Each structure stands twice: as C-alpha cells, then as structure tokens.
Amino acid sequence: MIANVHHTEDPDGIIAGALLNRYQDSRILSDPKELHLQLKSLAPASLQMGIRYDSLVESFSSLLENVQRYGGISQIYVADINPNPRLMQSGLIEKLAQSTEIFWIDHHTGTEQQQEYFSQLGIQVTYDASKCASLLLARKFNMTDTYEQRLAKIAQLHDYRDKEVDSPEAKLGVELEKIICLANAREDTFTRTQLMDDLRRGYCFSKETLLLLPHWQQNIQEYDQEKNKAIQELEKSIESVTVGKYQILIARAPALLSQKPAIWYLKQKDPDVLLCFFQPPCRNHIMDKRKNIPLDIPALCTGFGGGGRGTGGGFAIAENMTPELYVRLKEEVLQKIKEQLCKK
C-alpha cells in the first residue's frame, strides 16, 4: 500500500492531497498488472493522511506504527510538510526511511535544510522555494491533464499571493480557504477530507466558471456570517510595539481566521513585523514581515520548533493558548525579534 501524507490546513496542502491521489489512481489504472492486483486485494489503494502542524509528530508516529505493525506500506509520498525541528528530533524519519521508500515534495526552508540529510537516508526530495507543493507535484509526476494543471495553478496563486489578484483561480483559492478555515476552527476533519476528495474527483467547482458547486455554498455562508465578529475581535486584540525604528504588530486572532485571513488583514496595516497568535483550538502561530526588514522569520520560527518560507513562518505549541501562556510566549518571541533587529 501507498501512504499519501499531506498538510491539511490550507488550500495548497489539500490540493496536494488531491493531486497525490489522482497520481496514484492513474498509475494503477494505466498498468493492467497493478490494476488486477488492486482489484483482487479489495483494499484501498492508498492510505490518506492529512496532517496538522500541532500534531505532526503524533501523525508520523502513527504512520511508523502502521508500517511496522502491518508492514503493508511500501511507499510514502509527503507533500507540503515542513520537516521542523520537532519532527527531526523525534527520530521517526530515519525509522520510516529504513523500511519504506519516501518521496518528499515541499517548498519550506526545513526541506531545503534537510535536503542533503534526506538524500543520505535515501529519501527523494523535490524542493523549490518558488513553487507551492501542488505545483511541484504536478511537475514532478508529469500531470498534464487540464484539470490537474488548474488545481496546481489555484494552489500556486493562493500560496504566493502578495496582492489581491482578480483571476477566477485566485478567487476560488480564497473560497477554498474559507471552507478550510471554518473546518480548522471547528476541528472538523470530515469536511477537510471531503473537500480533498471532491477536488480529487472534480466535484468541487464548475470546470467552466470555476465557481464552487452548490453543495459547498453553505460552508461559505457560515464563514462569511462569522467573519465580521472574528475581525472585530482580532482588531480589539492588536497591540503595537516599537523596537528601534521598527513597528511590530502583535495580535491574538480567533481560530476562524487561521492562518492566512488574519495575516492578510494585519498586513493591510503595513507593520514592519507582525506576530499573530491564535485562539484554541488552533495551536499554530504565525509571523510575517515586510520584505526588507532584517529579520529571518523562518529561522526565528525554527528556533521555536517550527519553520517557514519567504517572509513568513509559524510554530505550533502542544497546548491551547491560555491568557498566561499568551503573555509569556509574546514576551519570549518579542525578545528574539529584538535581539535580531538590534544586531543589525
């Protein structure tokens, strides 16, 4: 059996999951021998694993358990996952690499840093800082089908958006994000899986208009209804701190706005650095900055067990945010930011 392991908290991760599935399906369908074996076994062709950063180690640990106990997993495809310090310190990757073939397709700095080590372990790495995981997948596996190319384009526009884009693909990315945000806030794994599966089968949006099909409209409506209140709450939480000549915005956002909507909202205020913590059940916290600020955000986040790419990054903590933890964490991160900014 094959395991498809992908990030599940944003459109790129979910689209990557859909593309991985389509790739596995097409491989089986194009090989009569494989197809025969598959039909005979009556088992699912692949194991699907949507990953959240706050339970990254737990997920890989259960994957290893699966490999060791059942021995049926021969290949693992990993997409849009940053191998952060927590995962690397767990020792799980080495163990998985010993008994399975691993393909690691990703665009985070952690993957760049581990590229050489992963190769030594026999892991096949596909890395490019300028392409989202979905686009990397489509290129690596020669997915030339119009629908698959379009999925990759939606993910790419969404993951690398630096201003509002008006194309139908960009708009659809924003809609997908609304569905995912609502599911993240409600810890609704079922909806995320359902969305991935609809994208895989082509039942999510109209291929002519690129508008979501009616059965997803309810999710959009619910998100839109809850969004204004969430933005008000975010707005109230904003604090501004000055470090030297730099302005740092710190905020605590409702989980509904995790991850990108809160960041996009705060970015409009044009701070030099922004630090956004999220309310439970969200445990992944995000930082970003303006392009020319002398601060290495992915490195800073790596110091907190996370990672990132470009101007942004994040780190997950193992517990829900309490008011006390918020105060403590805010001070710790701010301290690190000050150290780096004042060094220059």
Ligand SMILES: [Mn+2]
């Ligand atoms: Mn991504």
